[in-house]
Amino acid sequence: MIQTIAFYLFAVLMIASAVFVITARNPVHSVLWLILAFFNAAGLMVLVGAEFIAMLLVIVYVGAVAVLFLFVVMMLDIDFAELRAGFIKNFPLGIAIAMVLLAELVLGIGAYQAGALQLGTPDGLAAPMADRSNIESLGALMYGRYLILFEVAGMILLVAMVGAIVLTHRPPKSARASQNISRQVARRPEDAVVMKQPTVGQGVEL
Amino acid sequence: MTQFFQSLGMSYEWAWGVATIAGILLIALPLMLAVAMIIYMDRKVWAAINLRRGPNVVGPFGLLQSFADGLKVFLQETIIPSAANKGIFILAPIVTFTVALAAWAVIPFDAGVVLADINVGLLYILAISSLSVYGVVMSGWASNSKYPFFSAMRAAAQMISYEVSIGFILICVVLWAGTFNLSEIVEAQRGHGFGIVNGYVFNLLLFPMWVMFFISCLAETQRVPFDLTEAESELVAGYQTEYSSMSFALFWLGEYANILLMCTLNALLFFGGWLPPLEIDLIPWFDIPGIVWLFGKILFFFFLFSWVMATVPRYRYDQLMRLGWKVFLPLSLLFVVLVSGYLMATGHYGAAA
Numbered sequence: 265m266i267q268t269i270a271f272y273l274f275a276v277l278m279i280a281s282a283v284f285v286i287t288a289r290n291p292v293h294s295v296l297w298l299i300l301a302f303f304n305a306a307g308l309m310v311l312v313g314a315e316f317i318a319m320l321l322v323i324v325y326v327g328a329v330a331v332l333f334l335f336v337v338m339m340l341d342i343d344f345a346e347l348r349a350g351f352i353k354n355f356p357l358g359i360a361i362a363m364v365l366l367a368e369l370v371l372g373i374g375a376y377q378a379g380a381l382q383l384g385t386p387d388g389l390a391a392p393m394a395d396r397s398n399i400e401s402l403g404a405l406m407y408g409r410y411l412i413l414f415e416v417a418g419m420i421l422l423v424a425m426v427g428a429i430v431l432t433h434r435p436p437k438s439a440r441a442s443q444n445i446s447r448q449v450a451r452r453p454e455d456a457v458v459m460k461q462p463t464v465g466q467g468v469e470l
Numbered sequence: 471m472t473q474f475f476q477s478l479g480m481s482y483e484w485a486w487g488v489a490t491i492a493g494i495l496l497i498a499l500p501l502m503l504a505v506a507m508i509i510y511m512d513r514k515v516w517a518a519i520n521l522r523r524g525p526n527v528v529g530p531f532g533l534l535q536s537f538a539d540g541l542k543v544f545l546q547e548t549i550i551p552s553a554a555n556k557g558i559f560i561l562a563p564i565v566t567f568t569v570a571l572a573a574w575a576v577i578p579f580d581a582g583v584v585l586a587d588i589n590v591g592l593l594y595i596l597a598i599s600s601l602s603v604y605g606v607v608m609s610g611w612a613s614n615s616k617y618p619f620f621s622a623m624r625a626a627a628q629m630i631s632y633e634v635s636i637g638f639i640l641i642c643v644v645l646w647a648g649t650f651n652l653s654e655i656v657e658a659q660r661g662h663g664f665g666i667v668n669g670y671v672f673n674l675l676l677f678p679m680w681v682m683f684f685i686s687c688l689a690e691t692q693r694v695p696f697d698l699t700e701a702e703s704e705l706v707a708g709y710q711t712e713y714s715s716m717s718f719a720l721f722w723l724g725e726y727a728n729i730l731l732m733c734t735l736n737a738l739l740f741f742g743g744w745l746p747p748l749e750i751d752l753i754p755w756f757d758i759p760g761i762v763w764l765f766g767k768i769l770f771f772f773f774l775f776s777w778v779m780a781t782v783p784r785y786r787y788d789q790l791m792r793l794g795w796k797v798f799l800p801l802s803l804l805f806v807v808l809v810s811g812y813l814m815a816t817g818h819y820g821a822a823a
Contacts, residue, residue, distance in 0.1 A: 265483050266483055266486060266487075290555075292555075292558070292611060293558075296558070296608070299604070315588065315589065315590050316590055316593070319590050319593035319594060319596075319597050320593075322597035322600070322601070323593065323596055323597045323600055326597070326600065326601060327596075327597065327600025327601065327603070327630075327633070328600070328630065331603055331604075331607070331626060331630060334604075334607055335623075335626065338607075338611050338619075398589065398590070399589065399590065399650060443788075445789075445792060
């Protein structure tokens with residue numbers, strides 16, 4: 265009963281906010297609706313018992329990715345009249361993509377109705393382990409059975425990160441733009457301040 | 471609590487609903503009272519260090535000062551700037567306040583005294599604290615004003631930067647405790663040092679982590695010396711410049727609730743939570759309820775927060791970013807390696823499965 269109410273609450277809110285992502289006129293509003301959609305998706309995952317994935321969804325997508333979206337959208341001055349002008353031109357392409365997605369959806373539901381694929385291994389390794397928490401089961405799987413795949417994914421991400429840094433890195437243009445922190449920290453008052461007792465009528469020679 | 475309400479003759483669903491709401495109120499209302507008193511304490515400590523008297527007019531010793539301030543803002547007019555994005559402008563303080571309250575759901579106050587004893591408690595705290603950026607960013611953008619926007623950008627960059635190192639520090643604690651559940655983390659600290667001392671802070675590998683965690687907490691809650699979001703000399707009053715009345719008060723309450731949360735995390739993760747400091751029965755201190763120990767530790771950490779606030783000058787923004795990314799991040803990564811290496815070398819986890 266409680267689960268049912270919670271499921272419909274999350275599901276309805278998620279679909280509604282997903283619709284608002286597209287229909288909102290202001291891009292910042294779109295991103296905020298997207299965040300609400302992420303959040304409700306996390307709620308749905310908690311309902312099916314995947315609390316670790318739900319928390320990761322919130323931490324990674326809501327906490328990091330969406331913040332970046334929001335940053336970009338807030339900083340950019342987007343001209344919406346210009347964006348909408350391309351709407352008619354790209355209409356056929358959009359319809360084609362929509363048809364592909366629809367076909368995939370129908371196929372997916374059809375396959376599900378026909379009986380789900382047995383992805384679990386016959387020896388029962390993929391089945392959830394009894395009296396073990398979500399994280400432990402996932403960890404045993406990722407760092408045991410799928411260790412190589414997991415490490416390869418990590419390496420790919422690392423290469424992507426290094427690539428992004430290399431592409432955007434510019435060497436400092438002048439000495440003024442860069443600073444030597446240890447020199448700043450090591451600077452003492454004696455190096456910067458001189459005490460003078462000038463006589464009246466005479467200036468100070470620096 | 472659900473069983474209690476069921477015994478009163480309610481159906482399970484109703485009993486669950488009533489029990490949950492009662493639990494939430496049982497945490498949220500005392501928390502609001504605690505925030506009011508902690509603001510008073512903050513001002514008193516700050517004043518004492520500055521050789522001033524601090525609030526001493528309203529009520530005995532000025533104890534009711536926070537309530538007088540609350541009444542004042544409550545009676546003020548709510549002003550919404552005409553150029554503001556109205557919906558988000560109103561939503562932002564509500565988000566800040568709600569998020570600050572939501573994190574308390576998984577905080578254990580004593581053995582078994584917790585609203586939601588979930589397996590991923592620490593991850594939940596991380597998730598919720600990563601949400602608190604939104605209240606700030608939304609308010610800064612919706613105000614449609616220069617200084618709040620700058621402040622929001624600063625705050626968002628700062629909070630994201632320090633969340634990274636906080637995440638790694640928490641991983642060290644989790645590695646040692648072997649669980650994400652906050653109650654079990656506290657229990658894992660029982661007799662951690664030679665079977666006598668309760669608390670991870672006395673561990674040589676985790677003590678530097680605690681120091682970094684404390685500094686990161688200051689940055690995460692935008693306290694002095696990292697309060698660049700509210701740098702009066704540069705940004706008027708930060709992202710809340712355009713706010714007045716209760717919407718301003720919600721920011722204020724949310725900020726202090728977050729500070730209290732960080733103090734509580736310090737106590738729970740490194741100082742043994744509700745356990746007494748030593749496991750031996752010198753004085754009959756096992757009779758002291760655990761919640762008293764926890765509150766004592768929270769107050770101690772809040773005193774540290776106030777102390778820092780009264781004594782340390784503000785950082786420059788580039789120094790702040792450098793500290794986060796060039797000092798804390800590599801150090802915390804190194805300590806993740808050290809801690810996990812030590813634990814594997816000493817056979818803490820046995821042979822790898």
